[in-house]
Amino acid sequence: xxxxxxxxxxxxxxxxxxxxxxxxxxxxxxxxxxxxxxxxxxxxxxxxxxxxxxxxxxxxxxxxxxxxxxxxxxxxxxxxxxxxxxxxxxxxxxxxxxxxxxxxxxxxxxxxxxxxxxxxxxxxxxxxxxxxxxxxxxxxxxxxxxxxxxxxxxxxxxxxxxxxxxxxxxxxxxxxxxxxxxxxxxxxxxxxxxxxxxxxxxxxxxxxxxxxxxxxxxxxxxxxxxxxxxxxxxxxxxxxxxx
Amino acid sequence: xxxxxxxxxxxxxxxxxxxxxxxxxxxxxxxxxxxxxxxxxxxxxxxxxxxxxxxxxxxxxxxxxxxxxxxxxxxxxxxxxxxxxxxxxxxxxxxxxxxxxxxxxxxxxxxxxxxxxxxxxxxxxxxxxxxxxxxxxxxxxxxxxxxxxxxxxxxxxxxxxxxxxxxxxxxxxxxxxxxxxxxxxxxxxxxxxxxxxxxxxxxxxxxxxxxxxxxxxxxxxxxxxxxxxxxxxxxxxxxxxxx
DNA sequence: TTTTGTAATATTGTCGACAATTAACAGGCC
DNA sequence: GGCCTGTTAATTGTCGACAATATTACAAAA
Numbered sequence: 449x450x451x452x453x454x455x456x457x458x459x460x461x462x463x464x465x466x467x468x469x470x471x472x473x474x475x476x477x478x479x480x481x482x483x484x485x486x487x488x489x490x491x492x493x494x495x496x497x498x499x500x501x502x503x504x505x506x507x508x509x510x511x512x513x514x515x516x517x518x519x520x521x522x523x524x525x526x527x528x529x530x531x532x533x534x535x536x537x538x539x540x541x542x543x544x545x546x547x548x549x550x551x552x553x554x555x556x557x558x559x560x561x562x563x564x565x566x567x568x569x570x571x572x573x574x575x576x577x578x579x580x581x582x583x584x585x586x587x588x589x590x591x592x593x594x595x596x597x598x599x600x601x602x603x604x605x606x607x608x609x610x611x612x613x614x615x616x617x618x619x620x621x622x623x624x625x626x627x628x629x630x631x632x633x634x635x636x637x638x639x640x641x642x643x644x645x646x647x648x649x650x651x652x653x654x655x656x657x658x659x660x661x662x663x664x665x666x667x668x669x670x671x672x673x674x675x676x677x678x679x680x681x682x683x684x685x686x687x688x689x690x691x
Numbered sequence: 692x693x694x695x696x697x698x699x700x701x702x703x704x705x706x707x708x709x710x711x712x713x714x715x716x717x718x719x720x721x722x723x724x725x726x727x728x729x730x731x732x733x734x735x736x737x738x739x740x741x742x743x744x745x746x747x748x749x750x751x752x753x754x755x756x757x758x759x760x761x762x763x764x765x766x767x768x769x770x771x772x773x774x775x776x777x778x779x780x781x782x783x784x785x786x787x788x789x790x791x792x793x794x795x796x797x798x799x800x801x802x803x804x805x806x807x808x809x810x811x812x813x814x815x816x817x818x819x820x821x822x823x824x825x826x827x828x829x830x831x832x833x834x835x836x837x838x839x840x841x842x843x844x845x846x847x848x849x850x851x852x853x854x855x856x857x858x859x860x861x862x863x864x865x866x867x868x869x870x871x872x873x874x875x876x877x878x879x880x881x882x883x884x885x886x887x888x889x890x891x892x893x894x895x896x897x898x899x900x901x902x903x904x905x906x907x908x909x910x911x912x913x914x915x916x917x918x919x920x921x922x923x924x925x926x927x928x929x930x931x932x933x934x
Numbered sequence: 935t936t937t938t939g940t941a942a943t944a945t946t947g948t949c950g951a952c953a954a955t956t957a958a959c960a961g962g963c964c
Numbered sequence: 965g966g967c968c969t970g971t972t973a974a975t976t977g978t979c980g981a982c983a984a985t986a987t988t989a990c991a992a993a994a
Binding site: 747748749759763779780781782 | 944945946947
């Protein structure tokens with residue numbers, strides 16, 4: 449990535465970095481493979497790559513004007529985050545999940561977001577509480593006026609915030625990874641205003657539980673939140689026969 | 692890994708592969724980087740590498756008689772599993788955790804093993820039930836006659852079995868990864884016969900819950916199992932001032 | 935003795951080339 | 965016509981060399 453311009457094959461719009469990312473401690477200088485992984489990863493979770501699409505090393509290398517070495521490592525990083533699958537001697541492709549797998553992914557996410565909520569409710573870090581309140585405000589606002597994309601985005605970020613608030617680095621990384629992998633499908637589950645209103649109420653409940661110093665209630669609220677999301681997403685996938 | 696001999700720097704004993712491994716579906720042909728990662732990973736979780744020890748690419752390359760390319764990828768794989776940490780331009784080192792991080796790791800493990808137990812209890816796959824019974828038998832036997840190492844090993848494998856029994860691929864991989872990362876410390880928590888007896892009783896309880904078709908009870912039993920393990924391990928670490 | 939600056943060394947990062955493997959395709963055979 | 969098989973093209977896998985960077989050793993000064 450010698451020149452910051454790059455972007456030739458990928459869609460022209462360079463609105464990368466919309467999404468937070470990776471186990472990166474914060475804003476430190478990322479290595480070349482990490483930068484590449486970040487760009488491609490963002491493209492994937494934003495849906496600019498189709499599920500199942502092959503990613504060829506040389507293509508990416510040309511695109512970023514580097515050799516295949518760093519690209520190879522970038523693909524390994526993306527594999528770690530579940531965004532691509534690498535088959536030996538067959539290259540990498542954007543992860544493609546069937547309904548059952550999406551369900552499984554959400555199942556784990558439900559459990560871990562519950563844990564994160566409980567831990568966050570136990571810690572009650574002032575800074576976190578403030579961000580949480582602001583986030584729920586934003587979510588409510590968008591639920592009334594915004595569109596599905598904006599809402600999904602806001603909820604996504606609130607999930608990351610909650611994971612941060614747990615104060616558990618490992619949990620944080622796992623929730624981040626799961627959020628990335630399921631973003632595509634969460635979006636599907638928030639496409640109707642009705643669902644967004646329901647989701648918004650859940651977030652308010654969760655916030656109340658955290659503020660009310662009720663870790664157990666917070667856990668349950670967070671679990672319900674994701675469970676509702678899953679139920680809708682899976683139902684829609686089944687109807688669409690996206691098996 | 693042209694020659695199966697290798698092993699020069701690493702301790703002579705080549706009792707690798709004692710531990711199950713990786714998201715590998717089963718016994719399929721592993722790629723070269725995967726093979727290397729597996730060998731080094733086994734060495735790490737068996738404690739043949741000290742925490743914090745640096746792993747130099749050229750050393751490993753010489754050891755396996757390959758170039759640094761595959762080694763680099765192997766290290767990325769190990770990073771994914773949390774066994775090594777890679778710092779840009781500073782190379783890889785065996786992950787070293789302080790007490791707080793060990794606690795955090797177990798916290799997540801408690802939650803996920805609980806989920807695995809619940810799912811396994813809901814599925815009740817006949818083959819899984821049989822293996823589970825056999826495993827608990829084995830554990831009981833070793834609790835009476837065996838030593839700490841044998842017991843730790845048996846319990847470790849039972850954890851993997853439980854993860855498999857959940858039928859959830861993503862959960863399985865996460866539990867595997869967590870089991871690898873915490874094996875070192877679990878061993879610490881099972882060093883007294885008293886603790887092993889307690890652990891054994893927990894496993895019996897879990898088995899009973901699964902057989903008794905009580906998912907909720909299974910979840911709680913599994914959580915208690917790992918929680919007890921964590922409590923002892925963390926307590927011992929604190930005493931040792933391994934901060 | 936401790937600290938600090940500089941040089942030497944060791945190690946990681948990246949590259950381009952070649953080897954090995956897989957996938958695509960054309961031609962022959964049943 | 966469909967299926968097998970050998971050839972060709974495309975793609976991944978591995979390697980050794982060089983560049984960039986970090987670590988260490990050492991010496992000089994405080």
